Amino acid sequence: MSEPHSPLMPVEQALARLLELAEAAPITEHELVDLTDADGRVLAEPMVAGLDLPPWPNSAMDGYALRLADWQGEPLEVSQRILAGMAPDALQPGTCARIFTGAPVPEGADTVEMQENVSVGDDGHVHFNQPLKIAQNIRPQGQENRKGETLLAAGTRLGPIELGLAASIGLAQLPVRRKPRVAVLSTGDELVEPGHELGAGQIYNSNRYLLVAWLQRLGCEVIDAGILPDDLERTRQALGELEGVDLILSTGGVSVGEADFLGIALREAGELALWKLAIKPGKPLTVGEFRGRPVIGLPGNPASTLVTFGLLARPYLLRRLGVQKVEPLGFNVPAGFTWPKPGKRREFLRARLENGRVVPYSNQSSGVLRSAAWAEGLAQVLEGTTLAEGDSVRFIPMSELLG
Numbered sequence: 001m002s003e004p005h006s007p008l009m010p011v012e013q014a015l016a017r018l019l020e021l022a023e024a025a026p027i028t029e030h031e032l033v034d035l036t037d038a039d040g041r042v043l044a045e046p047m048v049a050g051l052d053l054p055p056w057p058n059s060a061m062d063g064y065a066l067r068l069a070d071w072q073g074e075p076l077e078v079s080q081r082i083l084a085g086m087a088p089d090a091l092q093p094g095t096c097a098r099i100f101t102g103a104p105v106p107e108g109a110d111t112v113e114m115q116e117n118v119s120v121g122d123d124g125h126v127h128f129n130q131p132l133k134i135a136q137n138i139r140p141q142g143q144e145n146r147k148g149e150t151l152l153a154a155g156t157r158l159g160p161i162e163l164g165l166a167a168s169i170g171l172a173q174l175p176v177r178r179k180p181r182v183a184v185l186s187t188g189d190e191l192v193e194p195g196h197e198l199g200a201g202q203i204y205n206s207n208r209y210l211l212v213a214w215l216q217r218l219g220c221e222v223i224d225a226g227i228l229p230d231d232l233e234r235t236r237q238a239l240g241e242l243e244g245v246d247l248i249l250s251t252g253g254v255s256v257g258e259a260d261f262l263g264i265a266l267r268e269a270g271e272l273a274l275w276k277l278a279i280k281p282g283k284p285l286t287v288g289e290f291r292g293r294p295v296i297g298l299p300g301n302p303a304s305t306l307v308t309f310g311l312l313a314r315p316y317l318l319r320r321l322g323v324q325k326v327e328p329l330g331f332n333v334p335a336g337f338t339w340p341k342p343g344k345r346r347e348f349l350r351a352r353l354e355n356g357r358v359v360p361y362s363n364q365s366s367g368v369l370r371s372a373a374w375a376e377g378l379a380q381v382l383e384g385t386t387l388a389e390g391d392s393v394r395f396i397p398m399s400e401l402l403g
């Protein structure tokens, strides 16, 4: 293998390169989907309100509506009763209306008092016991939004909140970018699918299940390309046969071993965009193209697959869909561990928060997927740095990566 000592590319540079590639290959086709099918999809056009919200002034409390200007402090007769869902008459001058939360405030009324602050006399007249302020307890028309306002920008990732908001303005469907078609290829002679007996030297294919579920959550259509044996000709053939996909996502075969053929097949096909990053786990992440189709070769170790997919491939896919904010933010937490020896690669430790401090799993081998199942997130230790207990480290919750 050439260039055994080539410098490692910093993570931020690798991400910038991937995002550049993503922007050069946007997935722009739209489709209309029902709100119930739109979770995780990306909005293709701005979402514009077709009505004021609320559409009419309504009561924020259960109580009584009156017109403050006409009221001299005397008890008022109740002239109508207004429940949510009713269309009230105009308020009769000199009276009040019984009203409940969410019910339309009748024309002529401009103030609502909550029922706890009134007393009702034997004659049914309402005594207002506290000073009143005009417009109190009324949610005015258009308080949330006006007709014509943009509520969500194109490129917004849709989740429960956005879908609720779309429904609140009466939309039953939304235009979304079509699902990216992602082929998942697991390389390795040693791999066996779960549910089968393990033979000598074999292990179960875990990466495939990790990636398929994750891609589905990301709103991708997964093309399962199965297990590919460690063979150069078969690798060329498999990559060549995966037509009509937006991305080929493989695991394994990207390091320098004698059975690592994915990287070789990609290098034959053209110049690599990325190989060898200053990231641990995940150093041999490989990005290239095969007959015009983008290929991301994730390293085979399961924790390397997890970290490189979450931090690099996921942002790439989302950016192809037009999402602007694709990087996890994380937050800073005091370290509950020490890091005495500066590393050459940026490390992403599978870690948890305990008593406000970040604690790494005891075994950070990139082959140990259990570390990630134990973890609540990734703790970032920058290359070239040491840490003492209590020093600030960035912690990226798994929930930020997995959605």
Ligand SMILES: Nc1nc2c(c(=O)[nH]1)N[C@H]1C(S)=C(S)[C@@H](COP(=O)(O)OP(=O)(O)OC[C@H]3O[C@@H](n4cnc5c(N)ncnc54)[C@H](O)[C@@H]3O)O[C@H]1N2
Residues within 6 Å of the ligand: 186, 187, 188, 190, 191, 203, 204, 205, 206, 207, 208, 251, 252, 253, 254, 255, 256, 257, 260, 281, 282, 283, 284, 298, 299, 300, 301, 302, 304, 366, 367
């Ligand atoms: N001489 C060197 N050797 C290695 C280097 C290096 O720089 N010099 N880098 C190491 C690093 S770092 C990583 S990460 C791995 C990446 O290797 P590959 O991407 O080539 O992956 P494989 O060799 O095919 O497999 C690695 C490991 O992962 C297991 N694996 C693979 N696929 C799956 C799967 N679908 N499910 C579960 N486990 C899988 C495989 O059995 C191996 O144990 O290279 C180091 N070597």
Ligand code: MOO
Residues within 6 Å of the ligand: 279, 280, 281, 282, 283, 284, 299, 301, 303, 304, 366, 367
């Ligand atoms: O970078 Mo590799 O992922 O350490 O094992």
Ligand SMILES: [Mg+2]
Residues within 6 Å of the ligand: 252, 253, 254, 255, 256, 257, 259, 260
């Ligand atoms: Mg290898």
